[in-house]
Every structure is written in structure tokens, then in C-alpha cells.
Amino acid sequence: MRAGISLGALLAVALLLAAVGASFAFLDMPLGALFTGSAANEAADFVKRFFPPDTSVDFLAKVAWAALETLAISLLSTLLAVLLAAGLALPAAGRQGWLAGQVARFSLNLLRSVPELVWATLMVLAAGLGPFAGTLALALHTTGVLGRLFAEALENTPAAPAEALVSSGAPALATFLYGTLPLVAPQWLAYALYRWEMNIRMAAILGFVGAGGLGAQLYYSLSLFHEAEASTVILAMLMMAVVVDGVSAWLRRTSA
């Protein structure tokens, strides 16, 4: 064990503190103003308007429908992404030569680095307002993420079964289906489920830019200053997050 504190660690901490200080200074955050009396009153008034949540049957039905739509967007986009990602992961893992590998990798990086919400604004232009745009947007971003993870899983798979099949004369598709896929399938599935979980959350907010689901409802309600309705939608989002959290934790415990 090393005794004392190294110069490097001290320097790192100093740099870190400087960065945080500079950030707050640059942003000119009115943190003090947050805790003055009038600001607190205003905030309290604002919060009060959210209670009680709107529980009329009509609106609850609307929210339930929006929640279903959100779920459908997340599921379908994850499915699409799995298919696309599998298609791009094979070349990205270097199985179709160097050039194809570089092209696949570059497209995966591009898909992944553009955030879902930016894809959503683009897709709203390309496909019109509505859940379809949200589905496409989520699918594109998730393809980038899953493709990279899938390719990594492929690279780490032992090649012996596939080589055995190839040397006994199996065609490429059969080699992949029986030599490689069974080895990577559990990992691919785990990644896909994990992304689905994240996509449920994401699908709920894509509506802010007009891509359907719960987010669209929340955006309308807030824009029309119907805070009671907004709080119902937020509660629905929260419930969904808690349920998804619980189910995935339970699945992980039982499958582990």
C-alpha cells in the first residue's frame, strides 16, 4: 500500500474543483435567488397547481392509451433495432473484410452518437408527427448502441464451432445459425432486454418533439396550463418506470 497522497491525485482533485467552480461561474446560476422568499412562494404556487391530479375517467383512458402507445413504440423500435444491429454487427466484427468492417463501424458510431431526441426531430420531418416517427428515431439510435455491443460479443466468441462447420462444408448462413448464433444469443438477448428497458423510458419523452406517446400528452397539457392533467401523466410515467425497474430486477434475480 502506498502511504500519503500522490501529487497527481492532488492535482486531479484541484482540476476537478476548478472545473466545477468554473462551470457554476459560467452559467451564472441564480442559486441564491432560489431560496429567497418570493421565489419560494412562486415555486410553491406552481407546485400547488399540480394537485390534485386529474382522475376523470375520460382523461385516465387517454393516459392509458398513451401509455400503451409508449410501450408499443419501445417494443417495436427495439425489435427493429435488434434486426438492424445484427445485420451491421456481422461486418463490424470484421467478418466481411476490412472495408465493410470500417463502413459498418462508422455507421454504427454515427447512429449512436446522435441522441434519440435529435433523431426524433429529424424523423418528425421525414415521417410526419406521430408515433411512427418516434419508433424510427428510437430504432436508429438503438441500432447504433446494440450494433456495437453485438459486434463486441461476436468478437469475443470462440471461433472453433464455426470453423468446424465451415471446414466440413457448411454454407455461411448455416455456419452462423448453428456455429455462432447459439453462443452469442444469450448475451445479445440480455443486451436487447436492457435496451428495451431504456427505450421504454425514452419513448415516454420523445413526445416532447411530436413523436407520440405519453410525452406528447404531457407536452399538450403543460402548454395549455392544465397542470392537473400534467401531474396525472407524470404519475403514469413514474409508475411505468417503477414497474419496469421492478420487473427487470426480478427477471435478473430469477435468471441469474
Next chain:
Amino acid sequence: MSTPVRDPEALPRLGWTLLALVLLWPLLRLTDFRPAALFEAGNLQAMGHFLGGFLPPETAPEFLAMLARATVETLAMATAGIALSMLLAVPLGLLMTRSLSISRLGPGRGGWVGQILRGLARGVLAVLRGVPELVWALLFVRVFGLGAAAGVLALGITYGGMLGKVYGEILESTDARPARILLEAGSGRLAALCYGLLPNAAQELVSYTVYRWECAVRASVVMGFVGAGGLGQLMDQSMKMLNGGEAASILATFLVLVLAADGLSGFLRRRLA
């Protein structure tokens, strides 16, 4: 003789695939899945016009200055947001950690006060991170007006919830015996944390925080879309005016920023490992 069965699993697999396809139908209906919409004349024209504007990207000096300012603002938002989230995450995460409970020493399940407190901390963290940062941002924009302050607070709250939960989990998954021995020998919780848990957990804790900072950079880019400052707000304005040239410059900056944050966080985490 019939042909030999090649794959005993083939039939069940086919069945599951068919079932999945049947279930797919309502999904396609619910999401209004119409690939044809991509090729409708109006949509094609709007997209074509927008994408056509991408080249050349906008490079006017005033615009680039604005872009640079927005980029720095985005980075500052992420850093300040993570710093704020620590104020929530550290106390709540520690409160959640069972290995630091004195009443759990010895046999039995421990005191009920501790159990209630841990449950409460867990619940608060779940609510904080259950509401997405974009929703918090949307709400805060209405209270504090347009600008970075709403984004920083939103990041602080959501990331506080996430970091707190993960801090608690990391502390619980590290070897609890050193802390336990310290507690049994009569040391306080703070000493047990510092000398029993942190030496084994510190690296993972810091590494996860750096990773979250990287996520925060991405999140603060996006937060601008609801009016919370930074690159996203600039992007939103350009998109609304269908100014392809500006959007192209901003998107390129996005990519560079995200890749740089990725690289920096990867470098820091490798140094820690």
C-alpha cells in the same frame, strides 16, 4: 425412409416465430407503422429541402461564436449538474447502505428505524430518477424561465437519483467484512465507511461517476430542446426555421463533443483501473 430430422428444435422455433409475428400486428397498428409515409411527396420535399441545406454547413463567424458559447454552456451544464447531484446522491446512497448499519450487527434483522430509513431513501431515489430529466427540465423551465439553470437542476435531480442508487449498490456489493469488523470494534459509521468500504469501492465509485458525467454531457445536449440552454436550444431553433446549414454545423459539433466526452471518460476510467 423419410429424410433424417436435421434440427429437433426447428418446429418449436417456427412456432414461437409465428406467435411473435401474430403479436407484432397490434404493435404495428399502435405505432401507426407506415413506411410509405417516408416517401410521401410532402415529407420527401420537406426532408429534401432540409437535407439539401446541410451543404455547405454554416460557418459565419457570428454563428460559430454562438456555437462555441453554446458548446461551453453544454459542458458547464453537465459538470454543474453532476456536482449538484452529488449533494443528493452521497447522503441518500450512504443512508441506503446496509453494510453501515450498526443495528444489523449480530443476529436478527436489525432495528426497525434503520429499515424504515433505508426504505425511505430507496423510495426517494426511485422517485428522483423515475421522472426523466427532460420532464424535470420542462417543469423547471416554467418556474425559472428559459436557460441553463433549469437544465442544471433537472440533471442534478435525476442524476442524484441514479448515482445515489448505484453508490448504494456498489457499497453493498463490496466486501462488507472490513466495515463490519470496524463497527463491531466500536468505530463510528464514518470511520467504517472511510477505512472499511471506500478503499475497496473508491475506484468503482469514481469510475461510475465519470461515466455518468459522459451521459450528462449527452443529456444536456438534448435538454435544450425543451428550452434549457446549450447546444440543444440552438439546434431546436435551427430545426424550426428549417435552416439545414446551421443544423449541419450544430450536429457536427454534437458529434465531436460526444466523441470527445466519450474519449475523455474512457481515458480517465482506464487511468483509474
